[in-house]
Amino acid sequence: MTDRRDDTIFALSSGAPPAAIGIIRISGPAAAAALAAMAGGLPRPRQAALRWLVDPADGARLDHALALWFPGPGTATGEDLAELHVHGGRAVIDRVLGALSGMAGLRAARAGEFTRRAFANGAIDLAEAEGLADLLAAETEAQRRNALALMGGVLSQKVDAWQHRILEASARIEAILDFGDEDDVEGDDARPRAIADEVAVEIAELLAAPPAERLRDGVRVVLAGPPNAGKSTLFNALAGRDAAIVTDIPGTTRDVLEAPVALDGWPLLLIDTAGLRDGDDPVERIGIARASRAVEEADILLWLGRPEDAPDLPATLRVAARCDVAVPGADTDIAVSAVTGQGMGDLRRAIAERAARLLPRESEIALNLRQRDALVDALDGLRLGKGQEALLFAEGLRIARAALDRVTGRAGIEDMLDGLFGRFCIGK
Ligand SMILES: Nc1nc2c(ncn2[C@@H]2O[C@H](COP(=O)(O)OP(=O)(O)O)[C@@H](O)[C@H]2O)c(=O)[nH]1
Ligand SMILES: [Mg+2]
Structure with a gap:
């Protein structure tokens, strides 16, 4: 069977058994049917319900467990999502996963696939996904803090704000270009050029912070x-x-x-x-x-x-x-x-x-190499048309916008998605 974006996927999302509990997540269009078949009906949305879980294939009881139902799209993956909090023994988990794999339309998730769907469905952007990966890998307090800021969208919000301002500058300079063509009148390009300079200073400041690699x-x-x-x-x-x-x-x-x-x-x-x-x-x-x-x-x-x-x-x-x-x-x-x-x-x-x-201060965010490269390109774009004619300046702004899109993953980036999501474990 080949993987499809609309398959319903499931995995053990908690740590390796044995443990006190094991959390199994199911995401996709068949999540509701799977949960209802196993738990004897859907619990009320976003409320934990204590249920006997059965294998729909033969009606055998599997475990007495908590069942949760999160209807999409307002979920972690942006899809219908179910969670089973079962007893964390190896045999229990194996049996529940076995029952799920026997259901039509369900398959085991690949590494990072839950997060990849969250990204594909717009629940998180690329910088936030990288923050989540870093958070799962964080071993020290400083790492945790930076990862949490990234995951919480601190970088994404900065990039969004820059995009808005550059877009404004672009609109103004394009208007001047159009107008100038017809009437041979010099428009006032002081404002868009000031915006580009301001954004360039802010990006340079962010780039000056200690790198994430350290x-x-x-x-x-x-x-x-x-x-x-x-x-x-x-x-x-x-x-x-x-x-x-x-x-x-x-x-x-x-x-x-x-x-x-x-x-x-x-x-x-x-x-x-x-x-x-x-x-x-x-x-x-x-x-x-x-x-x-x-x-x-x-x-x-x-x-x-x-x-x-x-x-x-x-x-x-x-x-x-x-x-x-x-x-x-x-x-x-x-x-x-x-x-x-x-x-x-x-x-x-x-x-x-x-x-x-x-190391980065509490108020700073550390950028990884990918994020830094994209921001350096944006900065180059903003500086390209400095003191140059309007046409070149407008082209520089366009380059900067495309580079900023790469930070949050809104541009053509399929090639690097595998690299990022491969860092996650199965069930994440
Ligand atoms: N008294 C004392 N001896 C030390 C101390 N540090 C190292 N030594 C001794 O000095 C010798 C060389 O130590 P070592 O750590 O192998 O030095 P290295 O060659 O610089 O790595 C060893 O015999 C150590 O036990 C110390 O703080 N106090
Ligand atoms: Mg030595």
Whole structure:
């Protein structure tokens, strides 16, 4: 059977069994008939009803469960939607899903298909769908906040407002163009040009906010310095687990090690590196080359070597490690001992402070690469006709409008839909 947009789909939308409850969603034109057949009639819309569920094929009782009925189009998918909250055991869920697949017009949903229908039916736009995907993947407080803003339409509303203003500018400039053609009169194009400039400034501001990738992957906190400085011990202490091998043999750490951690709700990617020194061991030399690259790509560098040797990077913290046994030199920022815990609170605070500056503030939204690309194109369009003749200016506005449409997915975008909705799990 080939998938069709008007198939009725079903899936387990809650987590893997066993669990206390399992939520099964059914969406599409046959949802009402399926629910009525299983639950002995439709419950009142949007009210939970306790029902015996039966398999319509043989009348066998399946479970005592909550049944909900949401008539479309005002639903999460924009279609008729039913929910069964069954007991979350594997056998119960398998049996209910089995009964549903035996009904005419019903089939199991593909990954992300519920959300895809929500998009297709206009219940959400593309930026909101991306926010929902991010929300499901969010592991830290900062990620959750950004995803919720996106899902709630913060970006979509900004784009809508820009579209309206650019449309006004377009209408004015087109009128001037038409009028000018016939009567050879110079229209007043100051207003549309001012609108384009204002919108360009606002888009540039949004583009200047920290990118979503850093929010998704974490701020890169790199530990570097000479061998035996205490990098791996500090890495383990910050990660809260023994991820790196620690010995008193110089050259123990040879590769780059990564550990994602959340600090005060900020996502960090801790990176431990091989000690930087000249040596003959070929494996260690590869490790040292990788360490140098990691240092270059650091968002925050914890330098455990001599302060005067610290690389000249804006976000370098000169850390005097092992301060329980070694006297910290002058010019260090923080003295710590991963063994006694001394100074660790200060170090965590200093990292969190820097991370907060590198991640979007509560009032900002972080854009992903796709959204940024589209906004950069819009900005290029708005700047294209600056100081140029009206015809070129009007063309620039048209380019900007098309680019903004790509942010919310109103343009021809079939190719990228699979990519996005493939990120969802089945039942979402
Ligand atoms: N007393 C003390 N020893 C430490 C501390 N941190 C690391 N060490 C010791 O210093 C040696 C080198 O540590 P390691 O973390 O492997 O250094 P790396 O080569 O920079 O990764 C090991 O013997 C550790 O046990 C510390 O804070 N206090
Ligand atoms: Mg090490």
